[in-house]
Amino acid sequence: MVERVRVKAMMPPGHVRAPAYLRGKQGVVERPLGAFHNPEQLAYGLPAEKKPLYRVRFRMDELWGDAAENPGDTLDAELYDHWLERL
Amino acid sequence: MPHDHPDHTHDHDHGLSPSGHPYRADNDEPLTYWQRMEIAVRELLIEKAKISPAEIAAQIEAMDARSPANGAAVVARAWSDPAFKARLLADAGAASREMGFDIGPLNLIAVENTETVHNLIVCTLCSCYPRNLLGLPPDWYKTREYRSRAVREPRAVLREFGVDLPDSTRIRVHDSTADMRYIVLPARPEGTEQMTEVELANLVTRDAMIGTGLARTP
């Protein structure tokens, strides 16, 4: 089953592992990667619980619109569950 | 744009190291602020018994020993042994360890190039790289130019590396944003059916395993 997700569009300051160019963009879960300690806590030397991490695949036209070189090319990135909204 | 160093044809006449790289002016240059910081940090760590000089020496030696030849051996094995290839694609870390490569705690994913798919690796946040398998990243991999353009216009970037792909080939860019590191399993070139694993490994360039190049044809 294809799971569609959207990366949260919020832009808090500080160390965030969801790249800015993917915020607000929609993609599909390519595979779950397991759970990893939350880097947004680790970055400040704080205790970090494990959070599910996913590889999410985006189409280039979703990311860059008409500027995409080839709309069907894709970009995969690793995103934490707490940055994803299910669609 | 750059090439793998075995392809270098220019400026080989002055001051190159055995690996084909220019020597760096180093110990004789004026001491910089950042070099002073390195010396100070290292000495304080040693004095406080946090790290020993032997550990530092061993770490540098281990780093120097890693090179794209390690990754090339893994690729050649995958080309030669379908069962190994299946294990590599299922868990690249475990498959690499099986060949004796110490890849540390790295979570490694191998992505396969085929007739219809071409993979390209980048890290837009910093410069994550499968260093335990390929050694330290080339300078261009760490530039802001590569990191920003690879995700936005991978085809243009690839053309500058001499890789011109038809529109029918699907490009898959992989941004190493978190805990995974990626290595490209290049497509096996035509006309290599009779080659040994060692001969095959010689066709596998560093850039082919990043995706900015293809394996050499014999």
Next chain:
Amino acid sequence: MEGHDFALWEKRVDALMVLCGSKGFFTVDGLRRALEDMGEDAFEKHSYYERWIAAVNQNLIEAGVYNLEELGARMEEIAARGPTYGEAQDG
């Protein structure tokens, strides 16, 4: 030229980064955060290993491995050892 053999001081920065990480003095995430906090123009002004030694130092200070007074005094002392890295590298 696209590549170079790394200078000794750069290899030492790399080794310190890996060793301190494996000993738990900081995480890669802490290093990345320190790099980002240097601001966008740090990428233009400083080389790769200059940025990394700054990030390593920042994290070690935060972890309390040594303090700023110790760092400052040591860097002064090192400057007095000689004008080149070769002369200053070992106390």
